[in-house]
Amino acid sequence: MSGQKIPFNWPHMTGKELYYIAESHFNGALAGDGPFTKRCHKWLEEQTGSAKVLLTHSCTAALEMAALLLNIAPGDEIIMPSYTFVSTANAFVLRGGIPVFVDIREDTLNIDETLIEAAITPRTKAIAVVHYAGVGCEMDAIMDIARRHGLKVVEDAAQGVQATYKGRVLGSIGDLGAYSFHETKNVISGEGGALLVNAKDCIQRAEIIREKGTDRSRFFRGQVDKYTWQEVGSSFLPGELIAAFLWAQLEEAERITGDRLETWHRYHDLLAPLEANGLVRRPIVPVECRHNAHMYYVLLNPETDREKMLAESRRQNIGAVFHYVPLHSSPAGQRYGRVHGEMAMTDRQSARLVRLPLWIGLANAQQDRVVEFLVNAAKSNC
Numbered sequence: 001m002s003g004q005k006i007p008f009n010w011p012h013m014t015g016k017e018l019y020y021i022a023e024s025h026f027n028g029a030l031a032g033d034g035p036f037t038k039r040c041h042k043w044l045e046e047q048t049g050s051a052k053v054l055l056t057h058s059c060t061a062a063l064e065m066a067a068l069l070l071n072i073a074p075g076d077e078i079i080m081p082s083y084t085f086v087s088t089a090n091a092f093v094l095r096g097g098i099p100v101f102v103d104i105r106e107d108t109l110n111i112d113e114t115l116i117e118a119a120i121t122p123r124t125k126a127i128a129v130v131h132y133a134g135v136g137c138e139m140d141a142i143m144d145i146a147r148r149h150g151l152k153v154v155e156d157a158a159q160g161v162q163a164t165y166k167g168r169v170l171g172s173i174g175d176l177g178a179y180s181f182h183e184t185k186n187v188i189s190g191e192g193g194a195l196l197v198n199a200k201d202c203i204q205r206a207e208i209i210r211e212k213g214t215d216r217s218r219f220f221r222g223q224v225d226k227y228t229w230q231e232v233g234s235s236f237l238p239g240e241l242i243a244a245f246l247w248a249q250l251e252e253a254e255r256i257t258g259d260r261l262e263t264w265h266r267y268h269d270l271l272a273p274l275e276a277n278g279l280v281r282r283p284i285v286p287v288e289c290r291h292n293a294h295m296y297y298v299l300l301n302p303e304t305d306r307e308k309m310l311a312e313s314r315r316q317n318i319g320a321v322f323h324y325v326p327l328h329s330s331p332a333g334q335r336y337g338r339v340h341g342e343m344a345m346t347d348r349q350s351a352r353l354v355r356l357p358l359w360i361g362l363a364n365a366q367q368d369r370v371v372e373f374l375v376n377a378a379k380s381n382c
């Protein structure tokens with residue numbers, strides 16, 4: 001039996017997006033770094049405590065800026081998890097860097113900090129961590145390793161907006177952090193992102209790299225009387241219409257996170273019996289982490305046939321999906337990266353993970369249908 005479609009994601013609008021876009025249109029301010037961009041920058045700096053936040057056209061762009069800022073050169077190695085989105089690795093590969101994949105933790109599916117040190121070589125330049133599902137990595141240990149070995153830390157906090165680790169906002173802990181405002185994330189602008197420049201000595205170069213390699217930002221502030229080509233850069237900034245849209249979302253970021261958390265906790269409660277029966281493993285959030293309900297997933301028993309289950313979810317019109325094909329097993333990951341140590345946990349967890357629909361407006365009845373599907377599928381072992 002298949003009911004009405006329950007999509008995996010449904011972008012949430014606050015209602016003010018078009019109003020602010022109309023304001024931009026009316027003011028004739030369309031290029032980047034206008035009034036709405038400035039408002040977003042100020043809000044993000046206040047919320048995160050980062051020294052400088054710069055909007056970009058995606059998290060991918062923010063990561064590419066990070067690779068430029070860290071002067072990644074051919075042969076430089078960047079330690080990162082394999083269980084992540086392609087952009088974490090691709091941004092560094094564009095500069096000739098070599099991703100060195102290490103395994104993930106059993107509980108959070110984040111990089112296993114105890115394996116990082118053994119992967120360090122004389123070519124290692126940076127550690128790129130990913131806060132999966134908005135749950136923070138073990139940042140104290142990671143920052144300590146980086147400090148002792150003179151490495152930079154980049155946080156791929158694409159999924160981590162409004163989440164914290166020991167009270168500190170994800171993305172604001174390492175030297176650089178990257179946010180995503182893609183339509184599938186919590187706070188959105190269609191495509192969009194931000195670079196958090198936490199290392200103060202990187203601020204001036206970050207502005208230059210983002211503005212086509214020019215010191216145009218200083219020119220607009222009246223600090224120089226003309227702007228020129230200073231170094232390698234590109235156009236990484238979004239136009240004002242995107243910033244206007246984003247502002248309508250940032251204004252309500254707290255409510256958005258709260259609404260998502262409610263749905264997340266309802267899944268968590270409803271699926272407790274299934275976990276007690278040993279049929280799935282629910283997400284684990286360490287006490288030092290406050291997450292943002294970016295995602296609800298379960299880990300199936302290794303014996304459960306996930307592909308069969310996902311086929312059944314499609315038959316029932318339920319948008320349940322798998323997540324990353326680990327980068328070390330992808331064609332480009334094999335060509336451009338290398339593995340350090342075993343990838344056993346990455347292989348095991350990625351093969352049994354199923355993400356469930358989670359969006360603002362998902363009705364309790366719809367959520368019940370998703371849970372019922374999962375319970376039946378797990379019990380019948382598919």
Ligand SMILES: *Cc1c(COP(=O)(O)O)cnc(C)c1O
Pocket residue numbers: 057058059060061084085087088130156158159179180181182191192193
């Ligand atoms: C979504 C995501 C990205 C890419 O974000 P874009 O804004 O689409 O470029 C990068 N890394 C992670 C971990 C993500 O989840």
